[in-house]
Amino acid sequence: MDKELIQKAAEFMLKAHNGEFRKGGAPYFVHPCAVLAQVVDWGITDDTIAVACLLHDVRESNPRITHKAIISAFGEKVADVVDELTFLPPENADSRTKGKLKTEYMASFRLKSLEALVVKLSDRCCNVCDFFASDPNYAPKYFFKAEALYETMVQRQEEITERFGEA
Secondary structure, eight states, rough: OOOHHHHHHHHEEEEEEEEOTTHHHHHHTTTHHHHHHHHTTTOOOOOOHHHHHHTTHHHHOOSSSSSHHHHHHHHHHHHHHHHHHHHOTTTOOOOHHHHHHHHHHHHGGTOOOHHHHHHHHHHHHHHHHHHHHOTTTTTHOOOTTTHHHHHHHHHTTTHHHHHHHHO
16 A cells, blocks of 8 residues: 555545544544554555545535545545545435435445445444444444445455455
């Protein structure tokens, strides 16, 4: 992995999540770092994936961060993967509509890049672990809300293995 690129992405992410905290009280930046660490544990060292791990929530946290800003800093491929990972429901949507849109978003990974799928799987794993620590009763519910994502992983397992090897 390109250490300078990872450092640049970490600095960008820290700025984007400045002052944010997770529900359990940890500074937000801990989460993107955990997502990257999980991917590295899987043996994946692709620079685009590494940067996308660190930036996967920046547009949701800070809508002023644009696709163009990410292109300018990290290139079009990273910006495209971050866009694939970004879930921005309409501000005026009610919770039922947001839930439906989130379900569709999870199912959409069957058509998205392999990079986005790997980052999203890591993100979901990290979130489930966080929920087991902070809200153990909700963790299984949260896990199963992404059933379409896991089905996609199984359907694309050969593609994942071919590209990244056995994890």
